[in-house]
Amino acid sequence: MVKKYQLKRIGSTEIQQSQIDESRFQINYKTELNATQFEAVSSTEGAYLVIAGAGTGKTRTLVYRVARLVEMGVDPKSILLLTFTRKAANEMMNRAALLLDNRCSKINGGTFHSFANITLRKFGKAVGIDPGFTILDQGDSEDVVNLIRSRLNLAAVKKRFPTKQTIFKIFSFSVNTGIPVEEILEAEYPHFFEFADVILEIQKVYAAYKQNNNLLDYDDLLVYLNRFLNERSPAAKSFLSGIKYVMVDEYQDTNKIQAEIVRGLSYYNNNVMVVGDDSQSIYSFRGADFKNIMEFPQLFEGVKVIKLEENYRSTQEILNFANYIIEAAVEKYPKFLFTRKSGGELPAIISATNENMQSRFVVNRILELREEGVPLKEIAVLFRSSYSSFDLEIELNKANIPFIKVGGMKFIETAHVKDVLAFLRIAANPKDLVSWLRVLLLHEGIGPKTAQKILDEISVSRISIKSDPEAVVPKKYNDRILNLFILLNKLHTKESSPTEKAEQVLDYYYPLFKGKYDDFNKRKKDLDILLNITENYKTLDLLLADMALDPPRDSVVDIDSETNEDEYVTLSTIHSAKGLEWHSLFIIHAMEGFFPSGQSFDDFEALEEERRLMYVAATRARQNLYISYPMSIFDREKGMTFSKPSRFIAGIKDDLAEEWLLEE
């Protein structure tokens, strides 16, 4: 065996870049950026991987790069900036526009999914898609799976069969990682392996169902976009000729298909810069693979790696702590964050007797911080899972501290909002059987069987909302659903705004709604919000696409507590806190079983990801970091149990963090 040893070229790299005359630009890039940031911003041609540690000015770098490209005379429309959320894209475009001028907001920006949506609406035909497709969000996809599942007569099976969520999760994971369903079953769900055949059958029917009804789920958006880009058809070629520069943010959270999409997008122009931090990869459950970022250099020729390591966010004390957390990670690009910010305090580790004591500590400390002049908006509480904050929410309310909660149950996922949207979806696509099922089941006297009979008639077009309801609705159902058909017929055939349609739906829905939910008063506010949202849209299709891709986050619970001022504490899951920062930060429930989550215990990769989550959480803090855990916690089965501090903080040296003892 011969070992290959490759000689590296040393020095002599930057010469070409510095030949550009900087004075021709309005912005003084050299002085406003540090050396490595400047290198990333001024390297416009070729393939680059920017490894940007937390708080090292990643966004700033992208924003300046957009501005510079525009200043160089590049057509803004030919710049594509893919980000993780639409919010992030908008923020960057706005910042670039402020920095230079309005041309910067004309660039092509958005998430992979929204970019796929727009592109496929235009070019879908090239890959056999009708551009009028409807997007299924996760809940919708699960409902389709359930529809298929329920036809299988599983009662006869006697054994526990996976739920719609599990089945869909397996499908999605398979698509996003390229791992066959059988292998996923074998590795993750051995107890369901005996159902492999049935599950594969469901997958086939699911695919056929989407095809027949012109539906795309989240994964399909990526799959078809990828196909379109990489088939090199004339349509794809001409489309790609309009894209000259590609930038991708949060590259560590992309999956296999997304990596291929990036490859396809840059196939001709070869100008691509991906930015990310392997240590912040926290979306593997969605098929993201941080190895993508490790392997990026193999995707393109001559990839140059640029590392941003100077942190502008946190104190050295917080960075030391964060570095300690991530040092133990097994696979990563070596990097070490440093800062010139001095004079911070050590992160605090607080053990509370029980959960409520933890909550009261947080509340107390927040009040003190406010006294010290820290605005509430500069304070956040982060947790591993959404339900970890319930007790704290109660205490915050008692203390009259306004807060908003990010992550967890979303507006769009609430049953009543889904109900109303189902009506609108039928109006847009009269063959949307899943929405039909949902709507039919709302009606008194119609259960699964009757609904299925009606669905069968609809799917073969024997009854339809396209023509006069009196004529098509079978007499035997008259009393129950004739009015429904009259409504849907009106929605489908009459020209009117989404708002008018939504109002008509609500008129019809209210009585059903009141019968279905005991707490309808609380829920009604969501419906009002939905009505408000519809006013921003000219067509139903646009409204529905946005609801699937960029749904509003807040449900009533949050709106209630969001007082008139915009002074509020942020409660957030760590996943939703990505890319954000606060002056003072609490991480609660830092205990074994919660963080790291109990489900990750026997999986090495999963534990590594939990570690990265802790790293992401800690690096959100600028000045103060408080990490707390209750020493005993209520367990559903066992009652009160003692808990151990998270392995990430247990036994930490006292030059990295100091322990606080709570006293009454």
Added chain:
DNA sequence: TCGAGGGTTTTTTTT
């Protein structure tokens, strides 16, 4: 065939 009622499980994280 519907739907109420009771028991059980779930629950990480999101485009």
Added chain:
DNA sequence: AAACCCTCGA
């Protein structure tokens, strides 16, 4: 705390 599953009376 809510969603889901199953059973059983009407």
